[in-house]
Structure formats: structure tokens, C-alpha cells
Amino acid sequence: SEKITVQNVSRSYESTQALADVSFSVAEGEFCCVVGPSGCGKTTLLRAIAGLDDPDDGSILVGGDPVTGPGLNRGMVFQEYALFPWRTVRGNVRFGLDRPACDCPDCEARVRELIGLVGLDGFGDAYPKELSGGMKQRVGIARALAVDPEILLMDEPFGSVDAWTRDRLHSELLDIWTQTGQTIVFVTHDIDEAVMLADRVVVMDANPGTVQSTVSIDLEHP
Numbered sequence: 719s720e721k722i723t724v725q726n727v728s729r730s731y732e733s734t735q736a737l738a739d740v741s742f743s744v745a746e747g748e749f750c751c752v753v754g755p756s757g758c759g760k761t762t763l764l765r766a767i768a769g770l771d772d773p774d775d776g777s778i779l780v781g782g783d784p785v786t787g788p789g790l791n792r793g794m795v796f797q798e799y800a801l802f803p804w805r806t807v808r809g810n811v812r813f814g815l816d817r818p819a820c821d822c823p824d825c826e827a828r829v830r831e832l833i834g835l836v837g838l839d840g841f842g843d844a845y846p847k848e849l850s851g852g853m854k855q856r857v858g859i860a861r862a863l864a865v866d867p868e869i870l871l872m873d874e875p876f877g878s879v880d881a882w883t884r885d886r887l888h889s890e891l892l893d894i895w896t897q898t899g900q901t902i903v904f905v906t907h908d909i910d911e912a913v914m915l916a917d918r919v920v921v922m923d924a925n926p927g928t929v930q931s932t933v934s935i936d937l938e939h940p
């Protein structure tokens with residue numbers, strides 16, 4: 719079934735049209751990569767799905783519900799980690815659960831489970847500045863998964879780590895995807911990365927940002 723439906727979405731900034739009539743959908747459990755050159759509107763699109771930006775036109779449905787603002791059914795991972803520097807790993811992961819809308823019965827256990835899921839057992843008391851880039855992004859992923867979101871949105875999440883670490887994070891992410899059955903939208907400008915990870919690739923053009931094509935990838939994941 720369709721988990722995310724983007725219908726005729728347009729968004730302009732003062733002098734730039736970032737998105738022009740963008741439509742596509744993502745099936746439940748699908749790993750969808752959005753690729754395209756820098757400036758084609760990928761971040762704008764992802765922020766719109768997250769409810770962090772309000773498109774001028776069109777509609778976005780997540781799990782059948784219209785997106786009208788940020789919500790707990792969407793987890794977001796940012797390129798530059800965006801961790802809270804004054805919170806520990808545990809505190810960062812827990813952040814999502816502390817919101818009033820959450821009635822998680824056993825937050826401590828959940829946080830411990832998430833820290834383990836991303837391979838950071840033993841680092842719960844560490845602060846972000848004590849962690850490597852790869853480890854920081856694992857915290858970002860755990861934090862995004864904390865609310866058990868319906869979909870996981872990732873904006874060039876591995877753009878700031880070295881190639882070696884990126885390879886490792888790719889296989890870890892595919893393991894997490896297999897374990898959780900998450901629906902993922904993963905934005906990147908790297909076509910090789912997209913083809914390696916995705917079930918389906920949405921290819922965008924720039925000036926203004928439009929969907930050029932969508933391609934299904936039949937390759938088995940490693």
C-alpha cells in the first residue's frame with residue numbers, strides 16, 4: 719500500500735522555484751532514494767514531507783493523513799547530525815520520547831534498545847563532542863527511530879563522514895531497515911549511493927526542481 723503520496727507539490731522562494739509540480743509515491747516498507755544535482759530541491763522536498771516547510775501548492779499524505787506540520791509519525795536524520803551538544807547520547811535519543819504526545823510505557827528500556835540497535839552500547843553517557851562522525855550519525859538515526867515513526871526521512875545523512883565509514887553505515891542502515899521494516903526516503907546527490915541502497919530511485923532535474931523519472935531497482939541488497 720502507499721505510505722507516502724506527494725501530489726503536484728510546488729514551492730518557490732523569493733526568486734527561485736525550488737519544486738515545480740512534483741508527484742511520486744512511496745510504498746510501505748520501501749527504501750526510496752531521491753537523487754539529483756545540488757539545488758534541485760531535494761532538501762525542500764524532504765522538509766515538506768517532514769512538515770518543516772509548507773509548500774505553496776499540492777498535497778502530501780503520510781499513512782493516508784495530510785501533512786500539516788511536524789509530527790511524531792515522521793523521523794528525520796540531518797546531514798550535519800543536529801545533535802544537542804549539551805545532552806548525552808542517551809539524552810539525545812530520549813529527546814523524541816520526552817515530547818508530551820508520547821506515552822511510551824518504558825522509555826529507559828526503549829532508549830537502551832535503540833542505542834544497541836545502532837551499535838553504540840556503552841556510549842550512553844558520552845557527549846556528542848566525544849564521538850566520531852560515524853558515531854554521531856548513528857545517534858541521529860537512533861533519535862529519529864525513537865518515536866517509532868511510520869517513515870524515516872534522511873537528508874544526505876552520510877555526506878559528512880569518510881568513504882570508509884560511509885560503507886559501514888550503509889550496511890548498518892540496511893540491517894536496521896531489514897529489522898524494522900521502515901519506509902525510508904533517503905536524499906543524496908550520489909547516484910552510486912542511491913542505486914546501492916534503494917528499491918526505487920526518484921531522479922530529479924534542477925531549474926526548477928521536477929521529477930524526471932522513477933526507476934525500480936531489482937538488485938538484491940547485500
Ligand code: ADP
Nearest residue numbers: 731732734736755756757758759760761762763
Ligand atoms: P538540494 O537539497 O537539492 O540541494 P534545496 O532544496 O536545498 O536543493 O534548494 C533548492 C533551491 O531553492 C536552490 O536553488 C536553493 O538555492 C533554493 N533555496 C533553498 N532554500 C532556500 C531559502 N531558505 N531561501 C531562498 N532560496 C532557497
Ligand code: ADP
Nearest residue numbers: 836837838839849850851852853879880882883
Ligand atoms: P569516523 O570514521 O567518522 O571517525 P567511525 O564510526 O568509523 O567514525 O569510528 C571511529 C572510531 O570510533 C573507531 O575506530 C572506534 O574506535 C570508535 N567506535 C566507533 N563506533 C564504535 C562502537 N560502536 N563501539 C566502540 N567503538 C566505536
